[in-house]
Amino acid sequence: MDHIDEKILTILKKNGKASATEISKVVGLSIPAVAERIRKMEHGGIIEGYCAKISRRRTGYNVTAFIMVNMERSGDVEEFREKIIQFPQVLECHHVVGAFDYLLKVLVKTPDDLEQFLMEELNEIPTVSSSQTFMCLSTLKEEWNV
Structure with a gap:
């Protein structure tokens, strides 16, 4: 991958x-050259896919929460991961180091929905x-890609 890619x-x-x-107009290459570079990045796994960026607010998803989760030391981590x-x-689940085991990014419509997720979904694992x-x-800032 070079600076043009x-x-x-x-x-x-x-x-x-x-x-x-x-x-092609921005990078100064021919249309076929740009198309070929994109194709190579798709086949090489650099470009994993394309998606629409959807407005959370306009679709009613107004509550974003970050949840730090601790696991039972003797528990089956695979059960947690599968669920x-x-x-x-x-939206996201990260295995982290530090005071907690996992960091979740959760998106729901209302605080009541968040409470329901915590009480009836997460805490039931x-x-x-x-x-x-x-x-x-x-x-303030949220990037969708690298």
Whole structure:
């Protein structure tokens, strides 16, 4: 990957629907050359896919929360992992080092929905020993890609 590929990726990060024609004008390559570079990055796994960036507020998802989770030391971590990835409310799940074992980023419509997720979903996983929740008031910066 060279600086031209990086320029192409920067353009695609801002607009996943940018055409090879539009990109070629910015990076100074022919349309077929740009298309070939994109194809190689797709086949090489650098570009994993394309998706729409959806407005959370306009779709009613107004509550973002970060949940720090501790696990039972003798518990089955695979059970937690299998269950947590099934919850549509969980946008991200990271195994972390420090005072907690996992960090979750959760998106729901209302504080009541967050309470329901905590009480009826997360706390019902037997291997979860404790959690600490932080509700997001506002987001100053959020990147969707590298």
